[in-house]
């Protein structure tokens with residue numbers, strides 16, 4: 511019997527292809543023989559081996575509908591959108607549009623394509639642990655959604671829509687992603703800010719690192735592992751929602767300690783300055799995912815330890831800054 515359509519290879523449409531996860535996903539799909547169409551924001555440029563680039567704004571629902579119709583994908587991976595909780599406070603309406611409403615336009619377009627062409631279309635939504643707000647840890651698929659930021663609100667709306675479109679016959683799934691990091695994380699996110707900062711101090715380009723809330727506990731995973739989980743979810747027999755997490759939480763302070771140790775620096779207190787302006791308006795104290803469902807049903811589990819994540823990022827950033835000098839800090 512043929513496997514589910516998502517098992518491929520076939521045609522995939524990836525939004526957010528220029529982002530951390532999108533770029534890893536596109537590499538993985540092309541290696542597996544998929545034809546990959548990637549959505550890029552108008553005016554931005556990006557290229558990836560074997561990826562056919564299309565310019566469209568996630569805020570433009572007509573453009574999204576046309577893109578789905580023209581590319582006729584077997585699977586849509588929706589990874590695009592405003593992905594920063596902090597930034598969502600600056601642009602709450604845009605966040606609602608591109609992170610909350612765009613997935614609805616894409617699912618609607620997928621369902622129309624499926625109905626008009628008789629072609630099965632799968633949909634994967636990059637959902638987020640931020641839909642749970644400050645709910646007590648561990649958070650699982652059945653934890654109530656009580657978002658506490660514009661980003662969480664937008665992701666929560668999209669998450670609810672996945673179940674609605676699934677009920678209408680679209681094979682739509684959500685991966686509820688907890689924090690995941692890599693050397694492709696932008697420095698506007700705290701982990702990369704820390705690893706670049708540690709590397710810059712080690713090389714003598716900086717003397718201190720300024721951070722906000724060190725006590726927030728997060729479930730930090732490795733992005734390429736999480737992309738494997740997305741592939742497993744999109745190719746599963748039955749569409750469903752799954753937590754993607756390591757199951758272990760560490761504080762931002764612990765991440766800084768691990769990064770500074772990897773850089774060969776001593777006590778972080780010698781280099782850290784705390785500035786409340788870098789703290790969020792509202793922050794969940796502890797996010798830790800219960801990923802037992804995806805382990806049980808799809809056989810996925812995280813493979814990269816917390817210490818290895820910090821070490822790989824620091825090693826990369828030491829090499830990067832060694833090659834590019836202090837200018838390498840303005841990524």
Ligand code: NAP
Pocket residue numbers: 525526527528529530531532549550551552554566567568569588589590591592593594608636637638639687688689690691
């Ligand atoms: P990312 O690196 O910030 O990538 C987001 C992508 O969306 C970028 O390619 C960005 O393009 C694109 N984008 C933003 N606004 C757009 C617009 N208006 N039109 C077209 N494209 C637009 O995010 P990521 O870390 O890879 O995360 C992937 C997905 O997982 C996101 O939906 C994120 O919210 C979700 N998620 C991530 C994490 C995590 O820890 N990484 C955790 C939970 C959920 P530009 O580069 O041109 O701006």
